[in-house]
Amino acid sequence: xxxxxxxxxxxxxVGNFAYPETHTHDAGVGLTEKTIHYISDIKDDPxxxxxxxxxxxxxxxxxxxxxxxxxxxxxxIVFDNIRYYLSAGTQPKRNWEDVPDDVKRxxxxxxxxxxxxxxxxxxEAQFDSEAVYSNIKKAVGEQGVIFVGSAEGLKNHPxxxxxxxxxxxxxGDNKFSALxxxxxxGGSFIYVPPGVKVKHPLQAYFxxxxxxxxxxxxxxxxxxxxxxxxxxxxxxxxKFNTATLHSAVVELVALKGAKLQYITVQNWSANxxxxxxxxxxxxxxxxxxxxxxxxxxxxTMKYPGVIMKxxxxxxxxxxxxxxxxxxxxxxxxxxVHAADETTSNIISKSISIGKGRAxxxxxxxxxxxxxxCKNNTECDALLINATSRTDTYPAITxxxxxxxxxxxxxxxxVSAEQIFYMQQRGLTEAQAMSLSVNGFVNDLVRQFPMEYxxxxxxxxxxxxxxxxx
Amino acid sequence: xxxxxxxxxxxxxxxQEIIRGLSLAVPKGEVHAIMGPNGSGKSxxxxxxxxxPDYKVTSGEVLxxxxxxxxxxxxxxxxxxxxxxxxxxxxxxxxxxxNFLRAAVQARLPEGxxxxxxxxxxxxxxxxxxxxxxxxxxxxxVNEGFxxxxxxxxEILQLxxxxxxYAVLDETDSGLDIDALKVVSHGVNSMxxxxxxxxxxxxxxxxxxxxxxxxxxxxxxxxxxxxxGKELALELEEKGYESYExxxxxxxxxxx
Numbered sequence: 024x025x026x027x028x029x030x031x032x033x034x035x036x037v038g039n040f041a042y043p044e045t046h047t048h049d050a051g052v053g054l055t056e057k058t059i060h061y062i063s064d065i066k067d068d069p070x071x072x073x074x075x076x077x078x079x080x081x082x083x084x085x086x087x088x089x090x091x092x093x094x095x096x097x098x099x100i101v102f103d104n105i106r107y108y109l110s111a112g113t114q115p116k117r118n119w120e121d122v123p124d125d126v127k128r129x130x131x132x133x134x135x136x137x138x139x140x141x142x143x144x145x146x147e148a149q150f151d152s153e154a155v156y157s158n159i160k161k162a163v164g165e166q167g168v169i170f171v172g173s174a175e176g177l178k179n180h181p182x183x184x185x186x187x188x189x190x191x192x193x194x195g196d197n198k199f200s201a202l203x204x205x206x207x208x209g210g211s212f213i214y215v216p217p218g219v220k221v222k223h224p225l226q227a228y229f230x231x232x233x234x235x236x237x238x239x240x241x242x243x244x245x246x247x248x249x250x251x252x253x254x255x256x257x258x259x260x261x262k263f264n265t266a267t268l269h270s271a272v273v274e275l276v277a278l279k280g281a282k283l284q285y286i287t288v289q290n291w292s293a294n295x296x297x298x299x300x301x302x303x304x305x306x307x308x309x310x311x312x313x314x315x316x317x318x319x320x321x322x323t324m325k326y327p328g329v330i331m332k333x334x335x336x337x338x339x340x341x342x343x344x345x346x347x348x349x350x351x352x353x354x355x356x357x358x359v360h361a362a363d364e365t366t367s368n369i370i371s372k373s374i375s376i377g378k379g380r381a382x383x384x385x386x387x388x389x390x391x392x393x394x395x396c397k398n399n400t401e402c403d404a405l406l407i408n409a410t411s412r413t414d415t416y417p418a419i420t421x422x423x424x425x426x427x428x429x430x431x432x433x434x435x436x437v438s439a440e441q442i443f444y445m446q447q448r449g450l451t452e453a454q455a456m457s458l459s460v461n462g463f464v465n466d467l468v469r470q471f472p473m474e475y476x477x478x479x480x481x482x483x484x485x486x487x488x489x490x491x492x
Numbered sequence: 493x494x495x496x497x498x499x500x501x502x503x504x505x506x507x508q509e510i511i512r513g514l515s516l517a518v519p520k521g522e523v524h525a526i527m528g529p530n531g532s533g534k535s536x537x538x539x540x541x542x543x544x545p546d547y548k549v550t551s552g553e554v555l556x557x558x559x560x561x562x563x564x565x566x567x568x569x570x571x572x573x574x575x576x577x578x579x580x581x582x583x584x585x586x587x588x589x590x591n592f593l594r595a596a597v598q599a600r601l602p603e604g605x606x607x608x609x610x611x612x613x614x615x616x617x618x619x620x621x622x623x624x625x626x627x628x629x630x631x632x633x634v635n636e637g638f639x640x641x642x643x644x645x646x647e648i649l650q651l652x653x654x655x656x657x658y659a660v661l662d663e664t665d666s667g668l669d670i671d672a673l674k675v676v677s678h679g680v681n682s683m684x685x686x687x688x689x690x691x692x693x694x695x696x697x698x699x700x701x702x703x704x705x706x707x708x709x710x711x712x713x714x715x716x717x718x719x720x721g722k723e724l725a726l727e728l729e730e731k732g733y734e735s736y737e738x739x740x741x742x743x744x745x746x747x748x
């Protein structure tokens with residue numbers, strides 16, 4: 024049933040184009056202390072940031088690749104062949120007209136300014152290492168919401184930035200968070216003042232345009248007491264012949280009673296190693312919710328987490344992974360309960376097509392001294408072909424007597440009878456397959472914002488069209 | 493030309509021959525019934541007509557309005573106007589009846605033409621009323637958690653919405669109580685007309701009290717062994733199939 028042509032080539036049409044590079048700043052190939060000084064010089068880092076980077080670099084070198092538990096495919100990453108910083112300048116434009124033409128064309132093809140007009144409260148667009156455009160709607164800015172690039176955040180808002188930066192995800196959390204901490208560039212810094220409810224989502228769009236390149240954005244979002252925010256990110260890259268590395272660190276802080284929702288639709292091309300560390304802290308009565316869709320990339324390793332630090336805090340991860348031929352989506356969630364009456368919910372759905380592989384890794388931790396904590400985990404896998412693969416590795420530690428946990432897992436297959444039934448009603452095999460897959464993720468997708476559920480449905484359809492024949 | 497015509501059809505699954513030289517013609521405007529004992533190959537015939545990939549046609553032909561359909565994919569046959577009401581309809585979790593039927597209706601429109609949602613729902617509700625189905629049905633997943641009767645009603649709802657040229661109903665009466673049988677039969681009868689041929693496959697005569705056929709065929713061991721008018725069904729009900737079953741001629745038992 025699997026076509027020889029990779030389904031991903033079809034699916035990726037939307038992002039599969041590149042313009043010639045016009046970078047004025049290039050840190051060159053490979054990573055040494057010199058590379059880090061180069062980045063720090065260009066970005067005019069404060070001393071503490073330069074120091075932070077250099078320390079992180081040492082941590083990065085000292086940590087082994089996690090191949091004792093993770094895919095050996097990680098060994099295909101050659102750190103010496105990667106370019107760690109590329110940009111045409113460090114100042115993002117506030118007006119779309121001021122963005123350089125080739126970059127503008129790139130994002131226009133991806134529909135970015137159009138979406139901004141339609142339904143977003145603000146947009147940041149990152150092209151390789153730096154944000155090229157950053158804009159927040161006036162009304163939102165007037166409420167005191169800060170939405171800038173990470174470089175501007177650390178320079179202009181150090182009193183907030185320094186307090187939280189690297190605190191949710193310490194440098195040494197893992198090898199790739201250390202790498203990010205050493206060479207980070209771009210990403211968003213957002214602060215929402217107490218009580219401010221940002222009605223429309225803020226969005227960042229990450230685009231890799233250059234070959235052999237590593238994108239290492241760093242995002243820090245702080246929702247102050249009682250505030251609310253939805254943040255969305257999208258990612259694409261053209262399909263190059265060499266591996267590209269995307270290794271982000273995203274830290275979220277939801278202070279007392281705040282609600283923070285972070286949505287990702289990852290559609291990297293099939294040569295991108297997507298190794299991302301994402302974690303949020305939820306204080307008393309606060310809620311951190313991750314909606315995570317992984318469609319592209321060669322290997323994704325990503326386990327968004329929530330540390331429920333205050334009483335009645337809530338954590339949630341809703342994720343969908345689509346693993347086509349040659350793809351491995353190694354995704355999951357981490358829920359660390361650290362206060363009484365905290366609740367967490369994980370719903371993960373994966374679809375493996377052709378020789379694709381989807382892995383779920385989940386960690387749920389509820390220590391003995393806590394009371395009335397609850398976790399619910401559901402993970403469902405759908406296998407399309409006989410060659411498709413899925414694995415589930417749940418690690419659940421629940422101690423004490425007053426806590427409860429519920430775990431459900433299922434693996435199902437689209438049956439030949441099901442497809443025949445739908446074909447008998449006039450649907451092509453691909454349409455039938457895509458309808459089944461959409462049905463499988465439907466209850467989850469319904470919880471997504473409209474614009475993203477439509478986009479996701481379309482991507483699944485494109486993927487399925489290419490996967491049968 | 494205006495008929496579904498099967499001639500000298502032979503079908504195997506694996507090594508086993510199940511249809512053994514079957515000929516039958518269902519003209520538009522007529523309702524034909526195939527009756528036969530379990531294992532006579534009735535359901536196989538239904539699936540072969542629809543193009544099920546597990547069965548292999550070794551000889552013979554099936555013409556729909558003169559066009560050979562055996563080389564066509566199941567969905568092409570369906571779009572050309574062939575409908576099969578399944579004996580055991582599949583469940584499609586997460587896909588609502590409204591969305592499923594909408595996709596099926598849309599698949600029949602010319603490229604680039606979009607189905608008008610309000611017209612679609614108006615028609616859907618009209619057909620559901622005919623089959624005494626509650627409106628809440630539209631938002632349920634296709635066949636998921638349905639009772640036997642609900643599944644059959646759903647098959648006839650699809651038949652009514654898709655308006656095929658030829659409809660094959662495979663054991664549509666199985667699993668139905670008498671009230672449901674009446675409703676389903678009413679739905680099928682409303683589909684009778686000069687532009688449509690209907691082939692009803694059943695084990696029992698009961699269904700034919702409600703869907704009265706123009707012709708009845710007896711199928712035994714992969715062949716039509718006798719054809720007649722509607723009174724043949726009554727005779728079968730009385731005497732059973734035993735007299736048609738030739739013992740010893742065929743070594744292996746046939747599958748349903």
